[in-house]
Amino acid sequence: MRFMNVQLRRAIKEGIINFWRNGLVSVAATLVMVLALFVIGSLLFSNVLLTSALSRIEEEVDISVYFKKEAAEDEILSVKSALSQLPQVKAVTYVSEDEALERFKTRHTANALITQSLDELDDNPLQASLNIRAGDTGQYEVIARFLDSSAYSKLIDKINYFQNQVVIERLSGFLAAARAVGFGATLVFSLIAMLVVFNTIRLAIYTLRDEIAVKRLVGATSRHVRAPFVVEGALYGAISAVVSIIIFYPITMWLGPASVRFFGGPNLFDYYLSNFFEIFLILFVMGVLLGVISSSVATRRYLRV
Amino acid sequence: MIYFDKVSKVYSPTSIALEDVSFSVEPKEFVSIVGHSGAGKTTLLKMLLAEDKPTSGKVFFESINVHEASRDELPKIRRRIGSIFQDFRLLPTKTAYENIAFAMEAAGATDEDVENDVPQALELVGLVNKALHFPHELSGGEKQRVAIARAIVNHPEVILADEPTGNLDPINTKEIAELLKKINNLGTTVMLATHNHDVVNSLGRRVITLDKGKLARDDKKGRYII
Secondary structure (H helix, E strand, C coil): CHHHHHHHHHHHHHHHHHHHHCCHHHHHHHHHHHHHHHHHHHHHHHHHHHHHHHHHHHHHCCEEEEECCCCCHHHHHHHHHHHHCCCCEEEEEEECHHHHHHHHHHHCCCCHHHHHHHHHCCCCCCCCEEEEEECCHHHHHHHHHHHHHCHHHHCEEEECHHHHHHHHHHHHHHHHHHHHHHHHHHHHHHHHHHHHHHHHHHHHHHCCHHHHHHHHHCCCCHHHHHHHHHHHHHHHHHHHHHHHHHHHHHHHHHHHHHHHHHHCCCCHHHHHHHCHHHHHHHHHHHHHHHHHHHHHHHHHHHHHC | CEEEEEEEEEEECCEEEEEEEEEEECCCCEEEEECCCCCCHHHHHHHHHCCCCCCEEEEEECCEEHHHCCCCHHHHHHHCEEEECCCCCCCCCCCHHHHHHHHHHHCCCCHHHHHHHHHHHHHHCCCHHHCCCCHHHCCHHHHHHHHHHHHHCCCCCEEEEECCCCCCCHHHHHHHHHHHHHHHHCCCEEEEEECCHHHHHHHCCEEEEEECCEEEEEECCCCCCC
């Protein structure tokens, strides 16, 4: 155990000294890593914007079920409770005939013709309705079909899903595609960034291949040779994480207002500040893992001496 | 102690580095391996360090066939053999002190042992005042002396010296030869590959002559004859 501690301490010390003495190579590797973490961080921020924009669009979509005049209120409420139990349904609100009339009136107070013609009528011409919001836009069809084929269908006058079906389906397709593209782009760009880092570290270690051979020839074990390189890789990652989180401060501050203007929020700068430690942790773990894995893979081939 | 058993190394049919070479080395011997450039001297030493594999034949260090040693065993064997190279092979980003300390740390020495033995090794090669210099700040002779200190610091049983004076002037050459003699007198087996007539003749020890990869002569108290 004590022997292991001595080895670990020596590896950390040597890694730090090598990082310092390799000067330019270390700076170059760290810069490339900063670039990679910056890309990964940017993807993180774009995903936040994309997700919030998409869910805002999604919330604009709902369907309404209009009931026949003869449907009693308790019947409608039993439909409501049946709907609430469907896993696809996120929220159901009941709008009674009177409420519908109230809303209609407030919406058209400026229009004298409409208010006058309403006054002429004895009965309330508007229908009671249920406003349904699904968890996912793709599920409206299921909900509409459920209502249409259930015992409640005789109470129902119309479901506006069937009028808006094309628009909802198209929107639902768009949302799914946008999410897939966002996910795919994140994956591809992260992978490219990681490959660039891996190759840079490989190149850095390639320049030290003779040293690795010498270390082996004086009797060092593979682990003894590799450990300081792994420490160096971790250092590249840790320093790069600190540098990139600092770079994001002015950038998110600058882009914050624009993010609200174009995407309707959240303000990127507020997001950066309130999630500072989570973002830093992601960059730090990614950086250190990337450095450690790249270094251990890259040293492997020169350890065959 | 060391036994080469019909060792051949064929890079290609037109490039044969060693052909059917057999000989053994006893403990505390000082063996010079001589021959023209390309005679196979360096290849021979590389075989013992398992830096290169023979095409056929076996190389034994004591009872171990070094080419069948596992990945765990090989570093242990190498720690019992100190190597000195023509191009010094020091670690460029480490000081003279750190280069020597590295070999000790690789062998698992404690901090106390490192602090105790490294200055002693530096003293033996006369470089105490250059301990904190990097290799690029040292002369050729000084670099080779650091390499010798690194090779002996783990008290190896054998020292392999591959053209250690190849890049040095006559004065430094003499000093290095004297150092190797001193190390041998302290009880370490030395295998010296060289094509320097003066060094070999001044030693008056066993000489193995290689010619085009074949063992041409093996003289108990030999001279450089080719």
